[in-house]
Amino acid sequence: MDVNQAIHLLKSKGYKHTDKREDMLNIFTKHKGYLTARNVLNELKDRYNGLSFDTIYRNLSLFVDLGILEETEFNGEKHYQMKCEDDRCQHLICIGCGITQNVNVRPFEDQLERSNDFKITGHKFEIYGYCSLCH
Amino acid sequence: MDVNQAIHLLKSKGYKHTDKREDMLNIFTKHKGYLTARNVLNELKDRYNGLSFDTIYRNLSLFVDLGILEETEFNGEKHYQMKCEDDRCQHLICIGCGITQNVNVRPFEDQLERSNDFKITGHKFEIYGYCSLCH
């Protein structure tokens, strides 16, 4: 999903288009990897004097609810990135820079679903390590 | 690892054998799945009047450091269970009861390590859903 699609989705649900929301979305589309609320605030605090965590958190949460961002928790913090088109997409997460690479485990999950009596509702398949640049 | 092995490991590292630690370890060996600090406290609070979160947290953290427990974060809380013998073991986590099933993704990771320029240091491969009983 790109920024325009996301903004269109917001409007279609009755939410408003604000500069802060657009900027937040731009940050995520330009950064290939997970960001925390603090990361987002740091990116925007020069542009918006007095920008508060509340707004960041509220919008991050809204974006997740609308399916624009996906959320994961590690290192005691919630991390966000643009949601993959493929709901089976999975990540390698560089613990140096936060960059993620996608990997495909669909065949694995397909096999799992056939062979197990387990109804999948969500998953977290993340491999932590160092990407080629940080390594 | 069973309770006796864990206690032996504790002693060999200069940590002491206490009733609370033994009880905590027993809880984890008897429960096949993740538990939070609060879960552990609830299990023990009748037996130990005034048992504090501090002790639970300190011991959980110690157990993780010693490789007795493994830790993961979801729903805003840290969750713990006995560490798998196989360091490539992965989990299906029932969001109904917390029970975990292990699955083997070793072939997948082996292939990944060969084909990607990514140095793996850790991973979280967890599939959330409902087990056969909760389902």
Place this chain on the structure above:
DNA sequence: ATCGATGCAAACTCTTTGCATAGCA
């Protein structure tokens, strides 16, 4: 003008830490 968005402040949850005391070895 209306209703959502934001900032402020406070609260809340989970977790960690300093310090004095209790307890194992």
Place this chain on the structure above:
DNA sequence: TGCTATGCAAAGAGTTTGCATCGAT
């Protein structure tokens, strides 16, 4: 006895919420 474990209290971090005001449509 010596050193670790524990409880108490407080602090700390990340996150959420109530309310009044600002701002988009």
